[in-house]
Amino acid sequence: xxxxTQTPKFQVLKTGQSMTLQCAQDMNHNSMYWYRQDPGMGLRxxxxxxxxxxxxxxxxxxGYNVSRLNKREFSLRLESAAPSQTSVYFCASSDRRxxxxxxxxxxxxxxxxx
Amino acid sequence: AQSVxxxxxxxxxxxGTPVLLRCNYSSSYSPSLFWYVQHPNKGxxxxxxxxxxxxxxxxxxxxxxxFKKSETSFHLTKPSAHMSDAAEYFCVVSENSGYSTLTFGKxxxxxxxx
Numbered sequence: 001x002x003x004x005t006q007t008p009k010f011q012v013l014k015t016g017q018s019m020t021l022q023c024a025q026d027m028n029h030n031s032m033y034w035y036r037q038d039p040g041m042g043l044r045x046x047x048x049x050x051x052x053x054x055x056x057x058x059x060x061x062x063g064y065n066v067s068r069l070n071k072r073e074f075s076l077r078l079e080s081a082a083p084s085q086t087s088v089y090f091c092a093s094s095d096r097r098x099x100x101x102x103x104x105x106x107x108x109x110x111x112x113x114x
Numbered sequence: 115a116q117s118v119x120x121x122x123x124x125x126x127x128x129x130g131t132p133v134l135l136r137c138n139y140s141s142s143y144s145p146s147l148f149w150y151v152q153h154p155n156k157g158x159x160x161x162x163x164x165x166x167x168x169x170x171x172x173x174x175x176x177x178x179x180x181f182k183k184s185e186t187s188f189h190l191t192k193p194s195a196h197m198s199d200a201a202e203y204f205c206v207v208s209e210n211s212g213y214s215t216l217t218f219g220k221x222x223x224x225x226x227x228x
Contacts, residue, residue, distance in 0.1 A: 033215065040123070042204060042218040043158075050213050058215065090157065100146035100165025100208070103216055105158040 002026050006091050006106035013081045013113045021076040021109050023091030031094045032074035033058075033103065034066060036087040043090065049074055081113045116141045116207045120219035128227050133177075133192040135222045137205035140186065147188045148206040148216070149179055158204065164188065166210070175199070200226045 007022045025032065030051045035043040035058075045058030049068040063085060065077045074093075078085060088110050092103040121136040139145060149161040162173025169181040179190045188205060205219040 035218075040220060042220040044218070045215055048215055092158075100163055100210070102148055102160050102163055104160075105150075107157045 004091055004093055004104050004106035006089075006109050008109060009107065010110050011112070013078075013111065015082060015113060017081050018077065018079050019081065019111075020078075021089055021091070021111075022073070023075065023106060024073045025091075025093040025104070026072065027093060027095075027104065028071070029093035029095050029104075030071075032068065033092040033094075034064075034074070034076045035090045035092065036060065037090060037108075038087050046076065046089075081111075083113045085111065086113045087111060116145065116209050116214065116217045118205050118207050118217055118219035120203075120205050120222050122222050123220070124223045124225065126225040126227065127195045129197055130194050133190070133195045133199065133224065135190040135203050135205075135224065137188045137190065137219060138186050139188060139205070139207045141207055141209050143209045143211035146208045146210055147179075147181060148208075149173065149177070149188075149190050150204045150206060151201050152204065152221075153201045161190070161203075195224075195226050197226050197228070200224055 004025045033048040034046040044060045047066040049055045052071045067075050088108045091106045094103040095101045117140045119138045147164040150158040152158050162171045164171045164181045172178045177192045202221045206216050208214045
């Protein structure tokens with residue numbers, strides 16, 4: 001059981017380049033999320049998808065776009081990378097059919113923008 | 115609106131001594147509360163969760179937390195620290211109303227010395 005799988009694990013981009021982070025879950029969860037983690041800031045929500053076909057902005061959406069490709073997959077795109085987007089990115093999924101559904105996290109993507 | 119405050123950015127203990135990581139929350143509705151742990155360069159793992167049942171919640175690896183509504187607190191404790199407990203710990207809140215995402219605290223780094 002793979003859970004939540006993110007690719008790539010590491011990436012270095014030059015300022016202005018674009019890239020897409022991929023995420024897939026095999027737990028048949030309805031909801032998926034993208035977070036970024038920066039030192040001393042905890043995890044901050046970038047975008048989320050409550051269910052297939054919907055996406056919504058989180059706390060820090062500027063500079064990002066997302067696509068919920070199907071129930072399993074949720075991608076995050078940086079159209080023109082900036083050094084401020086250097087971070088560790090986590091994808092997560094949850095069931096959300098009941099109160100208190102926890103989120104399951106991928107292993108993260110460490111992105112450096114130079 | 116929901117928010118979480120982790121009162122200590124770093125906590126240092128000696129192996130075999132008790133651990134206390136403090137968390138206060140704010141929520142407009144009854145909350146679900148979680149503690150996650152992140153070991154270096156790893157993803158996040160759920161330690162325990164509170165979802166309006168028993169106020170004392172037991173988790174993995176000997177950790178437990180007590181929900182205190184009057185104090186809006188959800189502190190994490192362990193009677194005896196082990197070297198393998200050294201990691202970053204995140205307190206997380208989600209409101210039990212409509213669709214609510216997870217809001218993370220900024221994290222507490224637990225350091226365990228021999």
